Amino acid sequence: MMKILISIYAFLFVLKSQAQEADLNIHFLKNIEFLGYIIELGDPSDNDPDHPISKLIHQYPENGTKKSLEEIFGMGADIDYGVFISLMYNLPEFPLDPNYLLPEEQAAKLGFKTDEEFNFIRKLVQKVDAFYTESHFETIWNDLKPYRDSTLIQIKEFNEIPSIIKEIESFYGSSFTQYDIVPSLTIWSGPGWGGANAEGNTARFILGPIEKDYIFKMEGFQSLAVHEFGHAFADQIVLQHNAELKETEALFHPIETEMGPQGYYNWKTCVIEHFVRAGEVIILEQLKNQSRSEALLQEYRDNRKFIYLDFIVQKLKEYRAANKLGYKNSVKTTLLDLHDSYLKD
Known part of the structure; x- marks a missing residue:
């Protein structure tokens, strides 16, 4: 009986391991x-x-x-x-x-x-x-x-x-x-x-080498993976908030000239990128990569001109990272906060 149970447990362990491996290709x-x-x-x-x-x-x-x-x-x-x-x-x-x-x-x-x-x-x-x-x-x-x-x-x-x-x-x-x-x-x-x-x-x-001359290494891969996989999660959620996106559309005007050359030609693509990058900053911090998180926040805000990033990071930490709201409601509430803080008379 013991041998049968051990065999069953071993079989289930193999199945579980195979399932986990199949999740990542x-x-x-x-x-x-x-x-x-x-x-x-x-x-x-x-x-x-x-x-x-x-x-x-x-x-x-x-x-x-x-x-x-x-x-x-x-x-x-x-x-x-x-x-x-x-x-x-x-x-x-x-x-x-x-x-x-x-x-x-x-x-x-x-x-x-x-x-x-x-x-x-x-x-x-x-x-x-x-x-x-x-x-x-x-x-x-x-x-x-x-x-x-x-x-x-x-x-x-x-x-x-x-x-x-x-x-x-x-x-x-x-x-x-x-x-x-x-x-x-x-x-x-x-x-x-x-x-x-x-x-x-x-x-x-999908990614090219982390560094020139075809070098792939964990440093750099981590933040790139967090960012690009983040699009799979964030894009669809942000785009569900049509009313809030419309109400905050004027926020695109101050950064339109800086966003266009980076490939963000309208507020929807720009705000998606803000939320993805905010998620990247927060998740890297949660992965104990504080230095990379801080460096990216500074780079995105100061050099790439994602001027609302500090605000969105702060709000997502308050709503999502603290588990007060689900991600969808965190996005909606953050967009409402953006409107009230930057556009409300």
């Missing part, structure tokens, strides 16, 4: 690497050109003058990188089936809603697919495999990732069934992109 995506390659050809990174990875990425210098690449740059000039990331993340793996047609529903979720816009984005996808074949990227992808494998080993040894996700879930008061971390060797060092999938069950975090 760290992997490369060929489509994202190809997008990074396209960006690299148009706007080269500052990586060492003699680095082995750089040499593999640039083994076909003639690709930079392909007509199909020029057409991609021409058509995609006004498309936000985040939209391009979401498009490539959700497309089938390149090369595409010759009969593939981007579904209208998927195009609409990316902001392309009219027939003219459908035709535009579908044509762009076709151009990207054509360049994929012409560029011999399949060879580049295969040649980079040893470096992808070593990078995955390194990131999977970041023991703090589960505690980071746990702290993010605790602050926002919700969770996703899947967390998708997609590193890239071809995207510039430093940036990341976060969000949730259309079904709302997966939070994704």
